[in-house]
Amino acid sequence: MTTTDATTSTTTSAQPRRALRLGVAGPVGTGKSSTIASLCRALADEFRIGVITNDIYTDEDARFLRAEGVLPEERIRAVETGACPHTAIRDDVTMNLLAVEDLERDFDPLDIVLVESGGDNLTATFSPSLVDAQLFVLDVAGGGDVARKGGPGIGRADLLVVNKIDLAPYVDVDVEQMLADATDAREGRAVLGVSRKQPETVEVLGQWVRDMHSTFREGGHTPQDPGPMAPHFHADESGEGGYVHSHDDGEPAHQH
Amino acid sequence: MLTTPTPGPDRSAALLLLSDGRLPAGGYAHSAGLEQAIARGWVRDATTLGDYLRGRIHTTGLVSASFAAAAQHRTASAMEAGDAGGTEGLAPLGAALAGLDRELVARTPSPALRRIARDLGRMLLRAMRSIAPSTQPVLDAAGPVLQQPIAYGTVAAALGLTARDAAGLVLYEAAATPAVAAVKLLSIDPFATHRCLVGLAPELDELAERAAAFATADARDLPALAAPLSDIAAELHTNHDQRLFAS
């Protein structure tokens, strides 16, 4: 099977009828929920939007978004991930998949469903069986070096957001340099510097989502898997040397 | 064209697949009431964990396993009828399972537990559609919403497993889910949690035999044992603010 679950579950033609499923991943506190709130504010007049949040525990993110008042609250649903947010977007997507399908059914027709991953580490990315496209959110406060560290989300998510650029002067980060490093790490894939205090940056982010939505609608977008792991280094048995490999060939992910 | 897989000892791989905690059907986010039992001080260590698991398998575990066996039997019968080219085939399965579902719901006082079992059942059925496309005609006839033990019984039959397999699977799951969650919730030796499971193995087997004997029974005659504190704990858990597990 080459098609994914997300594409076969509700459509057969090249023109998808269901919503664009857009994942938002990234480490804890980088601004995933805020990004979703900004997107809802920017796009709610044009698109019928639904949101699924994943928390490490409880449903705090859903409550935050409901309190922001950016969407009717029944269109924001929480999935509890049993303290393993990574698993819920990658190894065992069933909870999320069902939540997305339910939301699409209950508020049919929706144009976009945003899925927020629980904050995790740099290797947590969405499986393409759950989302059609994904944003990976970093922030400048995590340090200017993070973008260079790479990893599947930074390197290969459909869009990398470098958030909270308003804070750069306070944390000694050169935003231009960080964006340039990120662009290098991503071999030219899209990177945006964003601050919710700079409306023009939020507008560019909204435009990226508009473009993704129309590409998706026209059947021109194929979900990409950033992969569970970036190429990385294993020390060999003798402790001398080692080798670099990636898991792109379908080898199961493992812990180091 | 529907082919009923032949039941027998050669289906053990399917049984292992269904009972594997890594099956992507959403179960990992649940502690089967253990988180609340710990929060209330009912479970504190390996000894009280063992007691908790034993109480669970002998009460709601046996009830769930009996319903799984009954669902397996009804599904397998419908599959045979379908294979034999009977006019009705799989068609009556939905109503038969809905009848079982009502009986199980009636044995589950806590609304939270009913909702959780329904969600877990839906997830299992949803996952199996993707995992085993050949089961689709059976799952279509069964319907997308079933309490988890009934979903297990149906899926077991669709994979060619027996009523005894379905009962054993549900009982093992009833004990293993909280046992595995314990290491995230308590300061407890992870070997001790599995030691509890090994200690329960003979009882799990014996209970599975008893449950399997209900496979052909009328739904009204299935066991109705209760564990009232589990119902109370499930309700309390829905208002527990910093929970790690959904249940």
Ligand SMILES: Nc1nc2c(ncn2[C@@H]2O[C@H](COP(=O)(O)OP(=O)(O)OP(=O)(O)O)[C@@H](O)[C@H]2O)c(=O)[nH]1
């Ligand atoms: N200065 C500034 N702060 C921001 C910006 N975006 C988000 N924040 C703040 O960053 C903090 C975390 O934001 P969230 O949106 O909750 O981050 P998150 O990634 O959803 O967090 P988790 O879900 O807990 O992983 C909050 O205090 C936000 O107010 C921004 O553009 N500028």
Ligand SMILES: [Mg+2]
């Ligand atoms: Mg958040």
